[in-house]
Amino acid sequence: MSNTNDHPMTISEKIFSKASGKTVEAGDFVLANIDRAMTHDITGPLAVDGFYDIMRDKDEKKVWDPSKIVIVFDHQVPADSLNASANHIMLRKFAKEQGILNYDVYEGVCHQVMPEMGHVRPGDLIVGSDSHTCAYGSLGAFSTGVGSTDMAAVFASGKLWFRVPETIRFEANGKLPKHVYSKDLILHMIGDVGAEGARYMAAEYAGSTIEGLTMSERMTISNMAIEMGGKAGIIEADKTTEAYLKERIPDYEFDPYWKSDEDAEYAEFHDYDVSDLEPQVACPHNVDNVKPVSEVEGTKVDQVFVGSCTNGRFEDIKIVAEMMGDEPVAKDVRLLIIPASRTEYMKVLRAGYVEQFMEAGAIVEAPCCGPCMGGSFGLLGDGEVGLATSNRNFKGREGSPESFVYLSSPATAAASALTGEITDPRKI
Ligand SMILES: CC(C)[C@@](O)(CC(=O)O)C(=O)O
Numbered sequence: 001m002s003n004t005n006d007h008p009m010t011i012s013e014k015i016f017s018k019a020s021g022k023t024v025e026a027g028d029f030v031l032a033n034i035d036r037a038m039t040h041d042i043t044g045p046l047a048v049d050g051f052y053d054i055m056r057d058k059d060e061k062k063v064w065d066p067s068k069i070v071i072v073f074d075h076q077v078p079a080d081s082l083n084a085s086a087n088h089i090m091l092r093k094f095a096k097e098q099g100i101l102n103y104d105v106y107e108g109v110c111h112q113v114m115p116e117m118g119h120v121r122p123g124d125l126i127v128g129s130d131s132h133t134c135a136y137g138s139l140g141a142f143s144t145g146v147g148s149t150d151m152a153a154v155f156a157s158g159k160l161w162f163r164v165p166e167t168i169r170f171e172a173n174g175k176l177p178k179h180v181y182s183k184d185l186i187l188h189m190i191g192d193v194g195a196e197g198a199r200y201m202a203a204e205y206a207g208s209t210i211e212g213l214t215m216s217e218r219m220t221i222s223n224m225a226i227e228m229g230g231k232a233g234i235i236e237a238d239k240t241t242e243a244y245l246k247e248r249i250p251d252y253e254f255d256p257y258w259k260s261d262e263d264a265e266y267a268e269f270h271d272y273d274v275s276d277l278e279p280q281v282a283c284p285h286n287v288d289n290v291k292p293v294s295e296v297e298g299t300k301v302d303q304v305f306v307g308s309c310t311n312g313r314f315e316d317i318k319i320v321a322e323m324m325g326d327e328p329v330a331k332d333v334r335l336l337i338i339p340a341s342r343t344e345y346m347k348v349l350r351a352g353y354v355e356q357f358m359e360a361g362a363i364v365e366a367p368c369c370g371p372c373m374g375g376s377f378g379l380l381g382d383g384e385v386g387l388a389t390s391n392r393n394f395k396g397r398e399g400s401p402e403s404f405v406y407l408s409s410p411a412t413a414a415a416s417a418l419t420g421e422i423t424d425p426r427k428i
């Protein structure tokens, strides 16, 4: 594709121009064609009910294009209540009737399954009934979370209205220091601009630091764009993206068009030199309550959770395994390791890490969201402190409203599991 209009465009403006069939710019309201829609076992049932309500007077109650819809069971898996099992049965029936691809129990967390199974391409407009759908911006797509009612409209029409967002650009340059990762960088950015800093804007992440990140590390960054209020979290596709996609989408051809033009207009610009960034920790009870690890070191932890769509990939779990070596988990600490997908779990298994963690006194659970959202297991009790590699730490997020959740990188999580208190991984 090429930019045939007379003004420079951001990647978001380009994607919405393609999706709406006309040249648009930030601030325009558009009715856009959706390239891919994802729903899961918690928000899916409401979307399905809404779809059949929209279609109630139609003889044929068919979705707009079943090949563009994906359903993933990941939040309440395996079914942890009769309500959850009823939801699963309903969604399986919907998927079968409509001919929709459904990743059932234990395939993994939706935001890991979608990119790893080849459902995301640069330039796509993707909606998911989950706020962390922004994660697929790591592959150069405009992907965003929508409500179940919006998703019902997409099931019926394949279209959704948007206000084309302005763009806030984050440029990070320099080499991340040892034991400092993309999770530390995104936590630092969120702490810098605040939980509403990018509200309703498309965040773009660029610069030499970002270009040097693996796909896994990029997904961590885009996944948390919503935690600064971002509607999207886009990292332009490059050779790293191309290599990742070629393994998953045989006919994928890199198109350099899907990037912001040189002199595209930004609403805001933030610049970071990461060369002396220290590990960061988000402290209770908000994701933007971010402090350098040196300010919270020594805080006793009862549970460490390594997993979620933010940092549950093999690459994340490898960091933990390598930092822990054959050392045991600290006394009175529970270490839960939950790979984000079956594919990632198999890599962990083949690397011998399951045995290593079990020997250390940790537990490796099957792929799911687990304690990330206070699900069916790993709940924190009154007064307990949890350190997690996930993306949210609101009051009560992982269990009791009287518990406390800190967020960190896998390296800080590993160091803290070894000592029983929040620990700077550079000191291990
Ligand atoms: C609570 C859960 C369903 C959710 O996945 C919902 C969301 O992100 O929209 C979350 O992480 O908060």
Ligand code: SF4
Binding pocket: 075, 109, 110, 111, 130, 132, 308, 309, 310, 368, 369, 372, 373, 390, 391
């Ligand atoms: S792992 Fe956590 S953040 Fe990700 S989709 Fe599941 S509940 Fe939401």
